[in-house]
Amino acid sequence: MLNYDIVIIGGGPAGLGAAVEAYEKGVKNIVIIERDKYLGGILQQCIHNGFGLQEFKEELTGPEYAQRFIDKVEEYDINVMLETMVLEITPDRIVKAVNSKEGVFTIKAGAIILAMGCRERPRGAIMIPGTRPAGILTAGTAQRYVNMEGYLPGKEIVILGSGDVGLIMARRLTLEGAKVKAVVELMPYSSGLTRNIVQCLEDFNIPLLLSHTVIEIHGKDRVEGVTIAKVDENREPIMETAQYISCDTLILSVGLIPENELSQKAGIELDPITGGPIVNEMLETSVPGIFACGNVLQVHDLVDNVTAEARLAANSAIRFIREGEFGKSSIIVKAGNGIRYVVPQKINVDNIEKRIKFRMRPVNVYNNAMLVVKSGDKYLLRQKRQRLTPGEMVDVNLSKDILKNANFEEGIVFLVEEG
Amino acid sequence: MKEMYDVLVIGAGVVGCSIARELSKYKLKILVVEKGEDVASEGASKANSAILHAGYDPVPGSLKAKLNVRGNEMYDELCKDLDVPIKRTGSLVVAFSEEEAKELYELFDRGIKNGVKGLSLITKDMVKEIEPHINDTVVAALYAKTAGIICPYGYTIAVAENAAQNGAEFVFNSEVTDIKKNGDFFIVKTHKEEFYSKYVVNAAGLYSDVINNMVGAKPFSVHPRKGEYLILDKDQGYLARTVIFQVPTKMGKGILVSPTVDGNLLIGPTSEDIQDKEFKATTKEGLNKAITVAKRSVDKFDVRKTITQFTGLRATPDTEDKDFIIGESDVKGFINAAGIESPGFTAAPAIAEMIRDILKDAGLQLIEKVDFNPKRKPVIRFTELSDEERNKLIKENPAYGRIICRCETVTEGEIIDVIRRPVGAKSLDGVKRRVRAGMGRCQGSFCGPRVVEILARELNISPLEVTKHGRNSNILTAETKKFLLEKAAEVLKKEVYENA
Numbered sequence: 059m060l061n062y063d064i065v066i067i068g069g070g071p072a073g074l075g076a077a078v079e080a081y082e083k084g085v086k087n088i089v090i091i092e093r094d095k096y097l098g099g100i101l102q103q104c105i106h107n108g109f110g111l112q113e114f115k116e117e118l119t120g121p122e123y124a125q126r127f128i129d130k131v132e133e134y135d136i137n138v139m140l141e142t143m144v145l146e147i148t149p150d151r152i153v154k155a156v157n158s159k160e161g162v163f164t165i166k167a168g169a170i171i172l173a174m175g176c177r178e179r180p181r182g183a184i185m186i187p188g189t190r191p192a193g194i195l196t197a198g199t200a201q202r203y204v205n206m207e208g209y210l211p212g213k214e215i216v217i218l219g220s221g222d223v224g225l226i227m228a229r230r231l232t233l234e235g236a237k238v239k240a241v242v243e244l245m246p247y248s249s250g251l252t253r254n255i256v257q258c259l260e261d262f263n264i265p266l267l268l269s270h271t272v273i274e275i276h277g278k279d280r281v282e283g284v285t286i287a288k289v290d291e292n293r294e295p296i297m298e299t300a301q302y303i304s305c306d307t308l309i310l311s312v313g314l315i316p317e318n319e320l321s322q323k324a325g326i327e328l329d330p331i332t333g334g335p336i337v338n339e340m341l342e343t344s345v346p347g348i349f350a351c352g353n354v355l356q357v358h359d360l361v362d363n364v365t366a367e368a369r370l371a372a373n374s375a376i377r378f379i380r381e382g383e384f385g386k387s388s389i390i391v392k393a394g395n396g397i398r399y400v401v402p403q404k405i406n407v408d409n410i411e412k413r414i415k416f417r418m419r420p421v422n423v424y425n426n427a428m429l430v431v432k433s434g435d436k437y438l439l440r441q442k443r444q445r446l447t448p449g450e451m452v453d454v455n456l457s458k459d460i461l462k463n464a465n466f467e468e469g470i471v472f473l474v475e476e477g
Numbered sequence: 478m479k480e481m482y483d484v485l486v487i488g489a490g491v492v493g494c495s496i497a498r499e500l501s502k503y504k505l506k507i508l509v510v511e512k513g514e515d516v517a518s519e520g521a522s523k524a525n526s527a528i529l530h531a532g533y534d535p536v537p538g539s540l541k542a543k544l545n546v547r548g549n550e551m552y553d554e555l556c557k558d559l560d561v562p563i564k565r566t567g568s569l570v571v572a573f574s575e576e577e578a579k580e581l582y583e584l585f586d587r588g589i590k591n592g593v594k595g596l597s598l599i600t601k602d603m604v605k606e607i608e609p610h611i612n613d614t615v616v617a618a619l620y621a622k623t624a625g626i627i628c629p630y631g632y633t634i635a636v637a638e639n640a641a642q643n644g645a646e647f648v649f650n651s652e653v654t655d656i657k658k659n660g661d662f663f664i665v666k667t668h669k670e671e672f673y674s675k676y677v678v679n680a681a682g683l684y685s686d687v688i689n690n691m692v693g694a695k696p697f698s699v700h701p702r703k704g705e706y707l708i709l710d711k712d713q714g715y716l717a718r719t720v721i722f723q724v725p726t727k728m729g730k731g732i733l734v735s736p737t738v739d740g741n742l743l744i745g746p747t748s749e750d751i752q753d754k755e756f757k758a759t760t761k762e763g764l765n766k767a768i769t770v771a772k773r774s775v776d777k778f779d780v781r782k783t784i785t786q787f788t789g790l791r792a793t794p795d796t797e798d799k800d801f802i803i804g805e806s807d808v809k810g811f812i813n814a815a816g817i818e819s820p821g822f823t824a825a826p827a828i829a830e831m832i833r834d835i836l837k838d839a840g841l842q843l844i845e846k847v848d849f850n851p852k853r854k855p856v857i858r859f860t861e862l863s864d865e866e867r868n869k870l871i872k873e874n875p876a877y878g879r880i881i882c883r884c885e886t887v888t889e890g891e892i893i894d895v896i897r898r899p900v901g902a903k904s905l906d907g908v909k910r911r912v913r914a915g916m917g918r919c920q921g922s923f924c925g926p927r928v929v930e931i932l933a934r935e936l937n938i939s940p941l942e943v944t945k946h947g948r949n950s951n952i953l954t955a956e957t958k959k960f961l962l963e964k965a966a967e968v969l970k971k972e973v974y975e976n977a
Binding site: 162189 | 783785941949
């Protein structure tokens, strides 16, 4: 059995960030296990710019952002196993993996950092009736075909869902000569970043149809068209508004799901809302010594935040291998009115040095609302926020001093107060 | 003189393939002609309830009854020989009222008349013991021990492969357009070519009426009875251990909740008579109905865990007795295995035996082959191997160490194997049906591009030629820069023209 202080599962931005941080903090006996042929994860197919504004104070493309970390991994000579699939992790931190060179092998890990990222919701999960022809694919798969393999998956395209990958692909496919006929969004607001709506749709005159959905897919061998309709406030299609759009491709950008099959096998408790592990202030999961960061924990909008989260996970893992188990996290963190979820879901104030960052998503669009943190009836924080939208993750920093005022029994609640 | 086949089978569904394999035991020249691009790629063998019926449902004395019970008995040995997973889970017909419970007695009696073994009527407590997650409203059930679950296309592919190993030939993408009797043989035309055969067996499923009427035999018609299904994630599979039926109606055996042999949960089918034989779509109403009715049996499943939905079309005969149409037609040498609706899959191996006997009676000489091999070359399933076996395998062939489908843990080695096997995979769906790559929770989002790459390499074609399921179902439409250049050239041409 191999032995590493830290085993990092996933070589995307989260895994790379964690590895570089751990090494720079002096823990060098680490390994990154990556299932693809190269490091960088999904960043390698994100050839548009806009990455790194916070991290590097400049606008990079996805591959450039990844390369900054890959260069360091190479410079530090950090162990990397490519084309290696982790088959299983156990609560006592044994990692079983397979590749074509070593076969099946096991690693004993001092700590594990989960950085497996997320996957896209497929058609089946959203139950669009109709036929099952070729030409239905997720935005990420389309992105891979266009940017990495050099092929167009279609020429006349309808995109369902306005997640960021879908918006980016609307622009990308247009630039490659395809006609993007519409982006159809079930909700009355986009789930993508505002900058992407402007730069990817508006700049190219691509219509964004809010409160609409695809109600049927047509075509026997290849998609021939879709029927779309407006939806009412209960998201039920209004049949009188149905219209047919001819197209050869339907691209789905209907949500991302953290990939936690491995975590589940290890008995790690998941948050039903985020789909990621329930973590404490150290980003430690319910299994001691196993940490999570990046999209496997919660789906992020910006890679810079993934990197920041990865650093925290790395430092926590280091502390775990040096000092052993942390004290119990006794304050429960809850999402109240207007907030869908908050990460971390529990905290131990003793482990917090000065302050801690909470990340959350609103359930709806709110303008000029108050973002509030309460413990019981007591207000810990009230912040005015110009705009809150589900498409943009919200950060709230709380200092240790503020948290000391929290009532341990009641926990703390994040909520939105309107008006 | 053109090659003369002894028997030409039309249709590569489970019935056609089972007949081909049965006949491949004898010194015969056999050809299977299939409209689709693959075995079990178009019709009911691809999309059904994936179960082996015990046989209490069909009318006693009917072909359905006889062949169902016989077919059911044959599957254990067949699955062993063909290396196909099968589980004898048993089935329950569940009653939710005293009235429904009375119907169970009738089914029980019918089962006994049909010769079904292992039938028993059980009380609520016993039902709950067998199915802890079934709704508490259950009153009683008919328990049929011999029912089971199996992957219908996986089995059909295995049968075809073994038939091919034993000399049966297959042609795909070949829709039969005309059949003529020419003295003592038939000329069977497709869009591409024509074949000569002494005997023709019609196993064309939903189109078996078209084929029968084409040859001028006494006409009949077959119509599609649509059934819609949902497949749920493997984490819902624990909710059913047996095949859970409700008390049947005249439209069929009702909506069931069942585990699949791969561990998912299957819900469906609805039952609706339609006209269009090509209707393969799911509908909102149909899916909702399947869900609502299934909840009557087990209400704990989470619909959000649906990974895919599909529609299957049963080939329902419009004859008075609604029985299978099996026998030599009034055109000598033209034999029907037509109108094979449920329990057709279960009955298929028995139908094949029956067709063999009919052919013999019709004058076909059957001489057993000494070298017939009933066993399919075993399939390597990476997930089922021990680590030692995996390591040995990877050392011999590193492709087995590369996982292509993450959701179902399918290796490159397994994918290459099913492309290279006899009657191998030629499309994304062909690969998916054989090794489950793309059948998991992400539905091919990750592995799709990799499988396209492997198919292109193995079949020596461009990725642009790789299809989802044959015909015009290409996955990719153009090379990126080329497409732009072509468009630019068009614009330039237009400008030059306009300026001139």
